[in-house]
Amino acid sequence: MAGGRSRAAGQDTAREASVAERDEGAVGEVAGGGPRTDPGSEVTLRPQSLMLTFLGNFVLGGDVCVYSGSIIEVFGRTGVGEHATRSTLTRMVGRGLLQRRREGRRMYFGLTDRAAAILRDGEHRIWKQGAVNDDWDGTWTLLAFSLPESSQRQRHDLRSQLTWAGFGPLIGGLWIAPGHADVTAITADRELGSHVRVFRSTADPATDIPRMVHETWDLATPAAGYAAFLDRWSAFADGRDATGVDELAVKLRLLTEWLQIVRADPHLPIQHLPADWPAAAAEDVFRRADARVDAASRALAEELLETAPLRG
Incomplete structure (x- = not known):
């Protein structure tokens, strides 16, 4: 979708x-x-x-x-x-x-x-x-997040959603996915949305x-x-x-x-x-x-x- x-x-x-x-x-x-x-x-x-x-x-x-x-x-x-x-x-x-x-x-x-x-x-x-x-x-979708250590549940939920959407942890709180990944559910979340920043880049x-x-x-x-x-x-x-x-x-x-099987695959570009x-x-x-x-x-x-x- x-x-x-x-x-x-x-x-x-x-x-x-x-x-x-x-x-x-x-x-x-x-x-x-x-x-x-x-x-x-x-x-x-x-x-x-x-x-x-x-x-x-x-x-x-x-x-x-x-x-x-x-x-x-x-x-x-x-x-x-x-x-x-x-x-x-x-x-x-x-x-x-x-x-x-x-x-x-x-x-x-x-x-x-x-x-x-x-x-x-x-x-x-x-x-x-x-x-x-x-x-x-x-194009790559980059998503950066910063959550306090006390927000363990939100941190777990966010990582689950990112993995589901094909993201991988690039470094620290910066995650990356190929193409224009759908992050609507994350950015619209009242608990998580204010803690994330999303960019599209090459x-x-x-x-x-x-x-x-x-x-x-x-x-x-x-x-x-x-x-x-x-x-x-x-x-x-x-x-x-x-x-x-x-x-x-x-x-x-x-x-x-x-x-x-396909849900376990992050759907990465075939040339890489x-x-x-x-x-x-x-x-x-x-x-x-x-x-x-x-x-x-x-x-x-x-x-x-x-x-x-x-x-x-």
Whole structure:
């Protein structure tokens, strides 16, 4: 999303992604059965991470709420049991991400505005921003902040938001991100806004940008994520490992895993990354794997999901 993202949405997106990483009930086995053999099933994913993927792909933009029983059925296909699914739905209601509505004996769940903003951020990162920053114009966003030592909570929140937005710590309280990074949520924050200063600039020709990139950002983590993704999904994208797969389960696992990887990537200019940077190859595999299951997964979701108009 561009600079129109609200202060609350910017803060909540970072926080909810962090919560999803800590959420209890890792998915590794089918409820009541043995390990899944679908592509990507060997990866530990959290129920809330899968739930956000489910909501972003099959509920966002539909102005509907979904019957809990059909959500449970969908999640059973990914290896998430009924108890874990119900607990995830309840926690997300408590966090203001879902609203629930009873129709007779049935409980339905729909998105809140807060959840919609978070999901659109993920949609933007996957389908619009992409994994490769190959159109950088040479501009950097510099953000300087000064907070008293007593403001530990604000300092932690600010660093979390900066990391989420692709910033890295250049030196002291000066952080840097490529391009025109969106800092609307930070500058509009009444607690933080008065403590930050933001500049757009270009580097002097004498600056060793590749060295700065290596010293400022953790490149090993996203590189390892892309490499592991290639190992897990290349065969499926190429048309192998396709016998008897559950397209809906594969779709949810594929997108959940991919979003976690691209969110760990600060999206640095490709010309200042190692020549063997694996993002482009991984993104090609992701898109080809998604193309293999997209139509079938949507048909399955339409068949399985019982919906009602969203109200309130």
